[in-house]
Amino acid sequence: MSLLNQLFNRGLLGAKCKTCLTLVISRIKLLQNKRQIQLNQMRKEISQFLQTGQDHIARIRVEHVIREMNMQAAYDILELFCEFVYARLPILESQRDCPQELQEAIASIIFAAPRCSDLPELLQIRNLFTTKYGKEFISAASELRPDTSVNRDDGSIKICNGATDSRSPIERGSLNMSVPSNGQPIIPADQNRSRNVESANEAIRNLSLVSPGKAELSVSNHNVGSVIDAKRSSSDSCDAMERARAAIASADRASAAARRAAELVNVNSGFPRIQESS
CATH class of the missing domain: 1.20.1260.60 (Vacuolar protein sorting-associated protein Ist1)
Structure with missing residues (x-):
């Protein structure tokens, strides 16, 4: 046995x-x-x-x-x-x-x-x-x-893979540049915000040449627009694409307001009917 x-x-x-x-x-x-x-x-x-x-x-x-x-x-x-x-x-x-x-x-x-x-x-x-x-x-x-x-290392590999990008979604959205399907680049939100402020200041300077009432109205409108843009960028921090689109829309509005202010100043210098309509 x-x-x-x-x-x-x-x-x-x-x-x-x-x-x-x-x-x-x-x-x-x-x-x-x-x-x-x-x-x-x-x-x-x-x-x-x-x-x-x-x-x-x-x-x-x-x-x-x-x-x-x-x-x-x-x-x-x-x-x-x-x-x-x-x-x-x-x-x-x-x-x-x-x-x-x-x-x-x-x-x-x-x-x-x-x-x-x-x-x-x-x-x-x-x-x-x-x-x-x-x-x-x-x-x-x-x-x-x-x-x-x-000496199994499955857990350490997963931890390393999860820690490769420690930046928050807001930082990744503000630092990265992406190109949509139409070929136009999406500019980061921080640059759009600074351009919005510059466009608003230019519109205020142009409107101050027309009349105080219109200048105050445009200032209030741009303040409301900037507050809305700030809330929108904070609420959409998880999605960089949506935040970029909102920033582009606000930039378009600010540039349109600046163009309208410039047109009003040019028309006021050549035609007196602007005062009648006002």
Whole structure:
């Protein structure tokens, strides 16, 4: 019966792997306690260096503290993986291939085995997995191939893709130039707003030559138009195209008002019937 168990990699794998995992978990806990004591001592030394003004030495010690903290976090994850595999050893014995739920834990243990010299039992666990799953599985985990689930970076890729453009829709609409289907370029809203103000000021100067009543009327109309344009640009911040169209329409109105004011001034200088109609 023992020969059959050895042929099918059963019994022997479970017993040896269970022993090695138990030793690894206990050794990781001892190493973590020692590392925590060293970290506390290094923090005290850094505080003393900062108090005495030795900043350059404190910076070097901070780098060591960060490296030790990263190692401590890695050992914590490795301990969780070992406990996870230890609790599911019967599943490993009953199945010939590596289960999907254990693939990440086993591949991570295989990857960490040659890199953690403080845990020699990991090499024994790696040899057991080599006997059961083959050298191809071990080499794939050691080389960080995409199908081994080691060091997965799907979340970081999504975060990076989402953070490529951190500007708000208002900034993107005010900075970008777009060309519609009719071939006329759409000018950003900030430039349109400044041109509207210049056109309104020019219309006011022209209307002041005609009569005070007409000038006050045009000033009030342009003030109302500028308020409407400001509200429209703030309410349509999510759509740059609509905001650009509204700015173009307001620019057309301002330019039309300026042209009307210029025509009134020219007609007033040549024909007296403008005063009669007014």
